[in-house]
Amino acid sequence: MDALDIITDLDNVIPFFQPIFSADEHRVIGYEILGRYKGNEEIESLGPFFLDDQIPDEYRLEVDNTVLSKALDMAVDLDKDVLLFINRDADILMQDHGEQFLQMLQQYEEKGISLNRIVLEISKLNYKGEFDHLDHLLNYYKTFGMKVAIDNVANDNNQLDRIGQLGPDIIKVDLKALRSTATGPAFQDVLYSLSLLARKIGATLLFENIEMVFQLQFAWKNGGRYYQGFYLCTPCDHFVGRDILKDRLKNEFHSFIVSEKKKLESLYSMTENFQVTMQEYLTRYRKIIDYEELLKALVKHMNDIAFRVYICDEDGFQKTPNFFFTGGEWKIQREYLQKNWSWRPYFLENIIKMRYEQKGILSDLYSDIETGETIRTFSYPVNANDYLFIDFSYSFLYQHDGLL
Template sequence: MDALDIMSDLDHVIPYFQPIFSADEHRIIGYEILGRYQDSEKVISLGPFFRDRSIPDEFRIEVDNVVLKKAMEKALTLDNDVLLFINRSEELLMNDSGEDLLQLLLKYQEKGISLNRIVLEISNEDPHHQIDHLLNYYRTFGIKIAIDKMKNTSSLLDRIGDLKPDIVKVDLVPLRSMNPPQAFHEILYSLSLLARKIGAALLFKNIEMVYQLQFAWKNGGRYYQGYYLEGPSGQFVPRDSLKNKLKTEFHEFIIYEKRKLEAIVTITDEFQSRLQVILNKTRKYNEYEDLLGALAKDLEGIAFRIYICDEDGFQKSPNLIKMEKGWDIQPEYIQKNWSWRPYFLENIVKMRKEKKGILSDLYHDIETGDATRTFSFPLNGYDYLFIDLSYDFLYKHNQLL
């Protein structure tokens, strides 16, 4: 639709509201305000209008403000704890150093909408180097900050680290495929760690299927948004509209996860018992290389790499690694140090104290790229056995994946 047609007919520019649900309350905690144009036949999204840089800035700002004013008038009827998510381009905000938006919000604060209910969503597509000062100024009024849109991972992580937003939005579009790119999982893992460090909440958007909701729940999402829950509407949805549905689905997620964790505990105990039996039979081996060879026979089809390290992470044995034609010895790994790996020293201390093995979380092996878990086991008071499990074994025991 032509920009001039919109500018000459602002009466038909209207707000739509997409609900945002919370994991802890199972109800709507806020609405994202979206711009729409209603002609005689249908309602049209104004997203393309706002993203079109060929349209003068003052046009886009004016339409943005029309949408926001109409939305705030409607929001006067909401409960006083409902959040309002407002999208703004950093570039357009900096046109007047954000003063126009602030004055508009202050006007509605006088009418009863506290600024601590406002969440300002900032796109990370084209970060403006002076925006942080403005956002920190907004924060002094109680306005919350959310970061959205990931142009590239490194800039997003840097941005989050610098800005320390209250909310980080994660787009689940890559999860429309049942086998999303592995990079997506790695990015999400980095995001969740960083968000936890700075105290930011994760909001997962574009949830269109139940498995995406489960993924968001499992990966630390506090807030959820998408057509599977509720699409955008010109009216506010009752806050408890999905309370029973979400409670039921989350209960199913909990049951599934508990079964998975119980299965992991069972397999860990089985490994513990199995290794104790094997080691009791192999006490006659004086060399670690011979011990690994004996272990390999009993771990055929289970492990693809076996090695031994001391409590400081120095490798005391070669790698014994499964190749197509059989097991191969890699002596070049002797004396390599692995203490830099996440949780290595923490797990050593746990094993030394509890005198039993530990099954790691799922990760991707640096050398093979395959998903794996490692079972670590205390051999004595100073050396520890490490068994990297094969993907085939994990696949047969899919609760490990």
């Protein structure tokens, strides 16, 4: 694709639209505007053109504006609540402090496209200029009702520290990497963290590049409200019916709900079983006063379940050594005596919860600091002041449906 061929043939530069669907309504809530070029033989994506830093900025800007103006001409007759997602390179946008972009949108506001329907996607947060200047511009746009989305999150960890500072309305998460068998738990952990961050700052998660049903399920499970990708609908040169996938999405989400409820019921049942088992063991060994001796008795029942067992007081100070299962036997790690774990997330919250409910708690999945394995921890009140912690091994979790 030759840049001069495109810039001298703007009549054949056209917009394509990729629908974005919502989890709450199961219908189209917006479109991402994409650039295409009608060549002699086929329609080509303008993505490589826009991403090529060797092409002069004024060429890319002119083609970008051509795509946008044609798209907005077509969007005038859309429902008044349909969002329009517009990609812009931060460096090019800032050349005139975003004035030309805003003026174009204001012209179409007079034709009925309200600025509160515009979502500006910043696709390049490794902006070469001063971030404070970019932040100022984006906040200025927001005063007109425009929304801001951060693009390509989770593919570039350097962007994560920008999210809180920018305070975007929408965070776009690319799920392309989820298709790779080489993608490890760390990638999914990043996405889980993003869902927590989005909730904290009041942003909406939009998952893109959904090409298979398991990616849609992953997006749904991790707090995604909006979805786009070839699995749902490919980009095209026209607007589709808003309810085109309503029945299909309703059925697929129902299957996700059934699966998740089954897993949660399994976790609840497993927690109750551990609760009963620990009550029985502690009753059986109630005459053992010394905690280290108590653990020696308890771990005999846990060879195939746990790899680490210890007792802490309510402030997080360890009152026993670690009992660590390795090489087919339990070893005592005395160096852990009096270590404090109150700094761990949810530690004190769970202590208070166990104190008031007098019940054990099964943690969510997390990576163990020392072994790197994916584990869960079962915590249980020994008495009013001290608490037993049992770290379940990955092999045990793998063997029990619903624990992974």
